Amino acid sequence: MIQNNAYMKRIMFICLGNICRSPMAEIIFRDMVKKAGRADEFLIASSATSSENVWNGVGAEVYPPAKKVLAKHGLSAEGKRAVQLTAGDYDKYDIFICMDRYNVRYVNRLFGGDKDNKICMLMDFTGRPGDVSDPWYTGDFETAYRDIYEGCRGLLEHLT
Numbered sequence: 001m002i003q004n005n006a007y008m009k010r011i012m013f014i015c016l017g018n019i020c021r022s023p024m025a026e027i028i029f030r031d032m033v034k035k036a037g038r039a040d041e042f043l044i045a046s047s048a049t050s051s052e053n054v055w056n057g058v059g060a061e062v063y064p065p066a067k068k069v070l071a072k073h074g075l076s077a078e079g080k081r082a083v084q085l086t087a088g089d090y091d092k093y094d095i096f097i098c099m100d101r102y103n104v105r106y107v108n109r110l111f112g113g114d115k116d117n118k119i120c121m122l123m124d125f126t127g128r129p130g131d132v133s134d135p136w137y138t139g140d141f142e143t144a145y146r147d148i149y150e151g152c153r154g155l156l157e158h159l160t
């Protein structure tokens with residue numbers, strides 16, 4: 001069971017659909033902290049800005065090509081289902097990490113601003129800030145994986 005405590009950093013990764021980029025970030029970062037022996041320090045989740053992939057409260061599975069690239073890197077997306085971010089999530093997480101600038105705009109609007117300065121972009125934690133390469137449009141899941149992996153490494157370093 002996941003324990004939530006005062007020392008835990010609560011992290012929410014965000015993208016448009018929660019079937020490609022943000023689930024990849026959730027799964028990659030969870031594996032990374034586990035391998036670093038630091039799993040206990042983090043509560044990790046991901047969600048969508050859009051309601052597109054949630055039907056009657058049931059979220060879609062991770063998009064098959066995203067599952068495939070994760071599997072290629074030894075990671076499983078089993079059990080992950082899309083969920084939509086809600087306004088009430090603002091106080092439940094410490095940091096909201098967006099995959100692109102459109103997510104940032106949406107999330108700021110949903111939360112009515114960012115009074116505690118919690119919203120950022122994944123690639124801000126790398127030497128090349130900007131959007132994560134979007135595989136929905138490029139079809140290139142390996143490049144997206146590499147961007148996300150690099151962002152997650154930078155994030156973990158930042159949180160050390």
Ligand code: 4NP
Pocket residue numbers: 015016017018019020021022052136
């Ligand atoms: P994601 O990818 O935001 O990385 O999960 C997308 C998923 C669905 C759509 C676009 C991007 N869509 O247009 O349905």
